Amino acid sequence: MSLSKPNASVATLTKNRTKNVCPFSGLCATCVDGCAGLCEVGKSAYRGKEVLYPQPFGKNTSASEKDYPIDLSHFNIMGRASGAWGVKADSDEAIFPAVDVSTEIGGTAKIKMKVPIIIAGMGSTEIARIHWEGLAAGAAITGSVIVIGENVCGMDPKVEIRNGRVVRSPELERRVKVFRDWYDGYGTVAVQANVEDTRLGVLEYAIEKLGVDAVEIKWGQGAKDIGGEVKLNSLESALQLKERGYVVLPDPTDPAVQEAFRKGVFREFERHSRIGMVDEEAFLERVDRLRKLGARYVFLKTGAYRPVDLARAVRLSSLARLDLLTVDGAGGGTGMSPWRMMNEWGIPTVYIISLLRQYLDCLSERGDFIPSVAVAGGFSLEDHLFKGFALGAPYVKAIGMARAPLTAVMVGNKIGRDAAAGKLSSEHSKYGDTIEQIFITSSELKARFQNDFDKLPTGAIGLYTYFDRLMQGLRQLMCGARKFALNYIDRNDIAALTREASEVSGIPYIMDLNKEQVEQILEF
Template sequence: MSFSPVLGTSITNTKLRTPEYVSPFSGMCAVCTENCLGPCEIGLSATRGDEATNPYKSDVNQFASQKNYPLDFSHFNINGRVFGATNCDEDPFLATFPKANLNTYFGIKNKIKLKTPVILPALAKLNWQDYFAGAALAGTIAFIGESVVDKDPGVIFEDGKVSRSPLIEDMVNAFRKYYHGYGNIVLQANYDDEYLGVLDYAIEKLNIKSVEIKFGQAAKGIQGFGRLDSIEKALMFQKRGHVVYPDPSDPIVAENYKNGIGQPFQKIGKLPMWNEDILVKRVAKLRELGAKRITFKTGPYDPKDLIKIIKIASKAGVDLITFDGGGGGTGHSPAKMMNEWGIPTVYMESLLYDILSRFKEKAYSLPQIAIAGGFTMEDSIYKGLALGAPFVDFIAVGRGNMAAAFVGKQVEDSLKKGRVPKDYKRFGESKEEIFSNIKQLKEIYGDKATDIPGGAIGVYSYINRISTGLRQFMALNRKFELKDIDRSDIIPMTDLAAKVSGLPTFNDLVNKELKSI
C-alpha cells in the first residue's frame, strides 16, 4: 500500500490518462503509451523542466499535502465524562458550555490577553488584509510572514538595510484598525529578512513589539526560490544581497540571456547559518531594540534539532515556539516537499510531549508552545491541545482561516454586484442577514460593524464556530478552563495511535477500572 499520491494532481495542474489504473509504487499510469500528451507530472516535467516542481499558481492558490499519512488525529476519539465539574460549580444552571473559558495569554513576562487558543500562523500573500483584520476581530495573534519586503514595490533601503516598507505598514495597520484590547500582530523574519534588517526597522519605526525568527526558508525547510522574469530584476535582488543563480553580473551569463540562452534567473533564499551563541545574542539585541515578545518558528526537523531549538529558546528567554508538522502549509513548498518531508503532526507532537517532559524534569524554563500542521475544525484542535497537554498552549490554523477570508470576501463581492449566492439565499439577501455574527461584532464596534470587510468577518465567524465547538468538548469532559484539558481527554482508536502517543486505549482503561470493582 502506498501512502503517496499519484502523479496527477490539481496542486500542479496535472492529470493521469488512466487514473483508475495506476501503478501504486510509482504513481504512474499502469500503461504508459507513446501517443500520450500528458500532462501527468512526468509530462509536465518533460515540457517545463524544474518549473514543474512547484505548485500551480501559488500566487492565487494555497496548498497542502495529499499524502495519506498512516496516522493523523482521526485515529483518536475525544473522551467524555458524566460526573463532577472542574473549575465550575456543580450546578446544572451554571455548568453550561458557554461558561467554558477560552481566554488565555501570549508572552512570558509581557503578557497579551487573547480570547482563544486558536492563532493565525504566518501569511504574506493572497487575502492578507482580511486575514489580519479577522484575527484582530477575534482577539487572537496573527503573524506576518517572511519576505514581505521582496514583494513591496515601495520598499526603501539605506546602506543595505530596510528604512521603509509601506507593505509591512499596511499589514500591521490591517490588524491595528480593529484591535480592541485582545490579540497581537507579530512580524516574522527569515534569514534574508535578518540580513536586510527587517525586524530592526519594524521595532524602531513601526512600534512592533512582537517578532518571530523563522528556522528555515520558505515553507519551513527548503530553500525558498522563485523565478525572476528579467535580468534587471535579477540584478536588483542581487544588489540587495540576495543569492541569484545564475549570476546576472557575470558578462557571459548576461550575454547568454540577451541571446535567449541558459536557465532562467532564480532568487534563492539563504539557508540559516545560526548557532546557539548567535541566536541568544540576537534575541537579546531584539529586546534591547524594544521587542517585548520574541518567538521562534520551526518545522518538523530532525528531533535532535528540535531539542536544540528548545534549549536555545530556554536560554534566550524566548516567549513562544511554533512547531509546524508535516502535511500543513500554504504553498511556498515544492509539491513533493509538502508530501514527503518532515514529521507528520501527530508523530511530532507526541515526540514533543516526551521532549518537553524531559526538559521540565531538568527544571528548564520553557516557552509557550504552539502546534501547526493541518488543523481546521474544533475536533482536531481539541485533540491537538489534549495530546500535547500541559505544554501546548495554542493551535495554529492557517489554511482554514485563509479559506474563511476567501469565502467571506467572495460572498460580499457578490452582494455588492447585486447577486446573492444561491447557497446563501436561505439566510437572506443582505450582508447582515447572511453574516449572522455581525450582531456580535456590534457589541464591540457598534453600527460600524456592518462596514467591516466580509473576509474579515468570515475569519471572525469561523474562529467563533471553532471556539464554540471547543467549549462544547470542554463541557463534555466537565472541564471549564483551558488548563484543565489533558491527555486523558483523548483515546487512541488504533494500535499505531496508542504506540506513537503512549496513551491508553479504551481496553486499557477498562482493565484498570475493573481492578477497583
C-alpha cells in the same frame, strides 16, 4: 497500502491517463506512445522545473495529499458522565457556554488572547498580500495573534534600503496598521524574520520605527525544508530582488535568459530564500539584542526537521526564556512549496507533537524554564484543536493555523465582491442579498462596531464567523469532557484508536483506558 499519491495531483494540474495506476511510481499501468503528457512525469518533459510547484501560483494554497500512518483522526475525544473541572459540578452551572477558551502566552509579560489561535506566518506570497486586510482585521477583532511572515520588506516594490538596511517599507507599515486599526487589547501582531530579513534589518526596523513589540525568529516551517519561494512575473521584479540579495532563478542578469523571457519561453522567475544555519551562541546573542532594542516578546518558529533539531529548539527556547515556541508539523503550507517536498519530507504533526512533549517533560523534570508552546500542521476544525491541546498537554497554550483561516478570509472576500457586484452565487443568495443577511454573526458585529461595521473587510467577517464556529464547537467538546478551561485539558481526555497510535503518542489505547478505575468499580 500506499501512503503517497505520486505523479498526478490537482495541485500541479496533472492527472493520469488511465484509471489503473501503479501504486508506487504513480505512472499509468500502461504508458503509451502518443500520450500528450498529462502526468507529472509527462508534463516535466516539456515544462521541467515549473512542475515542481503547485499551480496556479498566487491564487491557491496547498497541503500534502500523503496519508500519514498516524494523524489526528486516530484519536477520539473521551467524555465523562460525572465531575467538572473549572466550574462547580452542577448541571445548572456546567453548561458549554460557561467553558473558557481564552489563553495567554509569554514569559514575564503575557499576551492575553480571546481565542487560542495563532495565525502563523503570512509572508510575501501574493495570496497573503491580497487578503491581508481580512486576515489582520479578523485576527484583531477575534483577539488572536497574527504573524507577518518572511520577506515582506524584501518583496516590497517601494521599500527604501540604505547601506543594505531597510529604512522604510510601506507594505510592512500597511500590514501592521491594519491590525492596529481594529485592535482592542487582545492578541498581537508579530513580525517574522528569515536569513534575508535579518540581513536587511527588518526586525530592527519593525521595533524601532513601527513600534512592534513582538518579533519571531524563523528557523523553518512544516511545508518545506528550504527557504521561502515565490514566482515573479516581470523581469524588473526579478532584477530588483536579485539586487536585494535573493536567489533568483533563472538568472535575470543573463542576456540569454532575458531574451527567453521576452519570447515567452517561460513566464515566471523563481525567488528563493536562503536556509538558516543555527548556532547556539549567535542565537542567544540575537535574542538578547532584540530585547535590548525594545522587543517585549520574542518568538521562535521551527519546522518539521529531524528530532535533534527539535530538541535544539526546545533547549534554546528555554535558555533564552522565549515567549513562544511554535512547532510546525509536516504536510501543510500557504505558499508554493515544492509539491513533492511538501508530501515527502519532515515529521508529521502527531509525531512531532509527541516528541515535543517528551522533550518538554525533560525540561520540566529538571525545573528549567518552559516557554509557551504552540503547535501547527493541518489544524482546521474544533476537534483538531482539542486533540492538539490534549496531545501536547500541559505545555500547549495555542494552536497555529494558516490555510484554514486564509480559506475563511478568501470566502468572506468573495461574498463581499459578489454582493457589491450584484452577482451572488445561489449558495450565498439563499440566505439573502446583503452582507448582513449572509453572515450569521453580522448582528453581533454590528452591535459591537456600530457605524464602523461597514468598514470591516468582509474577509474579516468571514474569519470572525469561522472562529466563532470553532470556539462554540470547542466549548461543546470541552464540556462533554467536563473541562471548563483550556488548562484543564490533559492527555487522558483522548484515547488512541490503534496500538500504533498509542505507541507513537503515549496516549492510552482505547481498550486499555481507565483499567484500574474499572476494576475498582466492578470489584465492589
